[in-house]
Amino acid sequence: ARKLYLAFNEVYRTGKATKVFDWEIIRKDGTKRFVGASVSLMRDAAGQPAGFRGILRDVTEGMRMQREIEERQEYLASVLRHVPDAIVTLDTANRILEWNPGAVRLYGYTYDEAQGKDIDDLITHPDVEEQARFFTKQAMAGEGIPPTEVVRYRKDGTPVSVILATSPIMIEDELQGAVAVYTDITERKRAEEALQQAHDTLEMRVQERTADLARTNEALQAEITERIRMQGQIEEQREYLASVLRHAPDAIISVDTSNRIVGWNPGAERLLGYSRHEALGKNLDGLVGRPDVEEQLRFFTAEVLSGKGIPPTEVVRYRKNGEPVNVIVSISPIMICGRAEGFVAIYTDITERKRTQEELRAKEMQLIHAGRLSSLGEMATGVAHEINQPLAIISMAAEGRLRDIQSGRFDVSILPQELEDILKNVRRIDRIITHMRAFARTADEWELVNPEEVLDNVFILLEEQFRIHQISVSHEIKEGLPGIKVDANQLEQVFVNILTNARQVLDEKAEEAARCGKAFEKRLVCSISRESQEGHEYVVFEFADNAFGVPDELKMRVFDPFFTTKEAGEGTGLGLSIAYSIVTRALGGKIWVEDNEMGGASFKVTLPVGGEGGDNP
Incomplete structure (x- = not known):
């Protein structure tokens, strides 16, 4: 009433027509409507104020729109x-x-x-x-x-x-x-x-335009025109924003506070298989979940409805046909006027990426096996010599007894001892061949093993090779070492690659010393110890040589694929790379290189006691 009084008083005082304001009225039938009113002054023949003329316009539909x-x-x-x-x-x-x-x-x-x-x-x-x-x-x-x-x-x-x-x-x-x-x-x-x-x-522009158009009755048409123009802009913007959601490649799903789906873009249709009509109004957790992920879904929903977001997390959700799909999900609450009105979830399909990772893993395992066979080839000369020694003993014993029989001087009393020597050397050959066959196979067999036994098995293959190259090898093994759960073949391949690299650099150091007329004793110390780190127990293998050492700038690069300091044709650069991959990814351990007191390099491998970690079970 106060506003109405002031409006009429202003018209009477100035003589100018004005728009009063929009107000709500109740019609005779009880329905409510919004009207806009304008007031002008009526004058008599003498030009004196004689009354007021008012015009009411129904603006209900415009305000609702x-x-x-x-x-x-x-x-x-x-x-x-x-x-x-x-x-x-x-x-x-x-x-x-x-x-x-x-x-x-x-x-x-x-x-x-x-x-x-x-x-x-x-x-x-x-x-x-x-x-x-x-x-x-x-x-x-x-x-x-x-x-x-x-x-x-x-x-x-x-x-x-x-x-x-x-x-x-x-x-x-x-x-x-x-x-x-x-x-x-x-x-x-x-x-x-x-x-x-x-x-x-x-x-702000809407408010300014509305204020400008509130003064006169003539400006009413301009206001209507402006609203139509604004409506077109808003529709364009709405279409623009809707187009962004339609063309987004990810599944973008909006949900109300009751966890019912209110937005389901085409990306969600493609990823999850439900049409928009099928999804709207459904409970999101019930639609894309199954019993194996039900607890996780409930936790995510509770977190986001409490105002917290879910950072990008790799999860499994289910399509309409029941097929599981690997996705990265991120969820944020939708806040309007400081109040949570639901949340928006984005699902990024990573199926193809997972498939690629699996293919790379398979190729990596093929490369590791190829490296194992390559190592066997490099060890062939030493192993052949290792087998030739017992074969020579067996051959000499057999030829000697054959000559005795042919000459009639056969002494039966020495036969048991010679047969025992023959069997001993047959067992030695069998041990070497059996371990070579085990080293070459690709079976993924995890078991609890004695750390010292793994190292001993490696030297079954390499001991003769180090003897031929005149390398002094010593072992420093701590007592009471715990078992480690590993694939023994893979760990042996790590040690073979490290030891082969050590043999090569020791040979290079000896050749360099010989060119300078200096004496050089090639030494290698293999040690196994136990240590604790951050409450966890580890077994530590160390292989220390007295060759050149590794410059600081190369200490990480030596584990890169195809990195080698050798001349072209003298190395593939894969040995230490394969060792790094096996230790860090397959066995869940660590491998690095550091300088030692002998002036050479020490390669260290740590593995958790009991074999916790890694990609394998």
Whole structure:
């Protein structure tokens, strides 16, 4: 009433017509409507105020439409604000249009720094520029890039590993640009609000325009026109945001506070097999889970509904046909006006990546086995000599007794001793051959073994080789060593590779000393001990030589595939690389090299007591 009084008083005082305000009325039938009123002054023939003329207009439908548009806009903007990944939209010239908070966190550039820049100039370095521009060209040709692991660069120049997926943005069959999603696979962060600045600007413009159009009755038509224009912009923005969600390669699912699905993009349809119609309104945990992941699903849901996010986590979910699928899931709550209204979950399909990893693992095992056979070839001369010795003893005994029989001087009393010697040497040959066959096989057999026994088995194959090369080998074994659970064949291959490398460098050192006219005694010390680290028990193997040692800058490179300090044709550079792979990945241990008191190198291998760790059971 106060506002109405003031409005009429202003019209009477100034004589100018004015729009009063929009208010809610109750009609005769009890329904509520919103009306806009304008008031003008009526004058008599003498020009004196004679009364007021009022015009009421029903604006209920316009206000309802405006509220629906604002609510939908707020919802879609909130979804993009809270997406944890970096989402970047580009125009057809590869310039950045949108740069969400996830991109700011991931790359370090602010929106103002990134907006309008060429994406490939901003986040690439020369080593990845060619690949990046190829991907951009493909996206601008209307083709999407499936999830691909790449390296991009932050503002401070540090590289970051991400999964990149891009799709073209098509509106009414016309290419508008592209959307790129970068998933940080080093440490996924929760997404913050996206497009907030644009939204705030739009809201301010709405308020300013509404205030300007509230003065006169003539401005009412301009207000209606402006609202229609604004509605078109909002619809375009809604379509734009919806297009981003439609073309995102990942499954993006939004859920209300009751864990019912309210958003299900085409990426979710492709990944999980349910259509949008089938998924909407369903309980998310019940739809994509099975009993084996039920507890994990409940935990994730409870965490996110309490306002916490779930960082990128590798999990298993289930498709409509019951088939399990490996995904990386990240979840963030959707906050509107400081209140959790649900959450958004992003599922990235890593099935292809898992398959590739398994193939690489199989190839690695083939390489390890090939290295084992190669080691056997290198040991062949020494092993042959080791077998020839007992064969010579057996041959001499047999020939001697044959001559005695032929000459009639056969003494039966010495036969038991000679037969015992023959059997002893037969067993020696059998031991060598049996261990060579065991060393060559590929069976993955884990068992609890005595550390000293593994080392002894290696010297069954290498002892003669070290003797031929005149290398003095000593053993320092601590008493009471615990057992280690390993694949003995794999561990023996590690030791063979290390010892073969030691023999080669000792030979090189001896040759160098001989060229200088100096004497050099080749020495190798093999020791086994036990130590505790951070509450865990380990068995430590050390192989120390008195050759050259390893420069600090090469101490890690010596384990790189194909790295060798030998001349071309004298080494493959795979021996220590295979040893590193077996120890760190298969056996769950550590391997490194350091200098020793003899002036040479010490290769050390630590393995957990009982064999806890590694890729194998």
